[in-house]
Amino acid sequence: MTVVRVVVVDDEQMVCVFLRTILGSAEDIEVVGEAHDGAAGIETVARCRPDVVLMDLRMPGVDGLTAIERISEFADPPPIVVLTTFDADQYVMRALRAGAAGFLVKSTPPEDMIGLVRVAAEGHTVLSAAAARRLVAESTGSQPARDRARKLIKALTEREAEVLAGIGDGLSNAQIAARLYLSEATVKGYVSRMLDKLGCENRTQAGLIARDANP
Incomplete structure (x- = not known):
């Protein structure tokens, strides 16, 4: 059985605990690292070499957008999935253009979260239902x-x-x-x-x- 290795980057420790619990309930997913700001997230990804990164955008110090840009410059970077409280987050489109592989609202049901992490590990775009609607609305460019x-x-x-x-x-x-x-x-x-x-x-x-x- 192939195990999907995940790093979670979020400044809210309760969110990290929640994700670790939810993802840890799946036999084929393991949270191998955790960080609470962008700078630590970059270091954790470099050290752990995960298959998927779950990244919050709004964090003190180095924010998630900057972290995504820097991780995307790694040789063979892992897929980065943005975590956001609101599907209307103004930074989500910037994150996707910076290299994120998709985004999920934090209210995504646990069973969907597990499935979408597996999809991200396979190299596919992942979007929760609310996120997909937002992407269609916002991606009509200038x-x-x-x-x-x-x-x-x-x-x-x-x-x-x-x-x-x-x-x-x-x-x-x-x-x-x-x-x-x-x-x-x-x-x-x-x-x-x-x-x-x-x-x-x-x-x-x-x-x-x-x-x-x-x-």
Whole structure:
């Protein structure tokens, strides 16, 4: 059995205790580290090398956004999932663009939290239901963002653009493969090349480009 190693970064100790208890109830998830501010979070991630990081945004000292940016610069950084009290947090979109793999409101039901951590460990975008609605509402960018996104997409092949559209629709590789009548391995290859051409760290950033291009 593969165990998903998780680091939790949140300045509220009760939140950390809650997450440690919830995630620890799953046999295949282990909380291997905990930090209460961004600076300590960066150090803990560097030391523990987790499979997933759960990161609060609003913390004293080095905030979560800065920590996400720095962790995203690591060689082979782990997926970072933002934890926020409100799905309307104004910093969430900035965090996604900085490299976060998704975000969850802290009120996400425990069973959903466990499942979404597993999904994040597999390299997929994770969004709680409320978060997904917010992302759709907020990801319609400005005209400069639309122009930039459309210019980037022009560098893609037709098939890569189709794969990007699938990511923008929130589809997994398997779902994109079914839509395009391709093997999942082939889709994975397209995703890798597409991310490189777009200069994206992960699928979430690519999905935002797709949404900016087609508001």
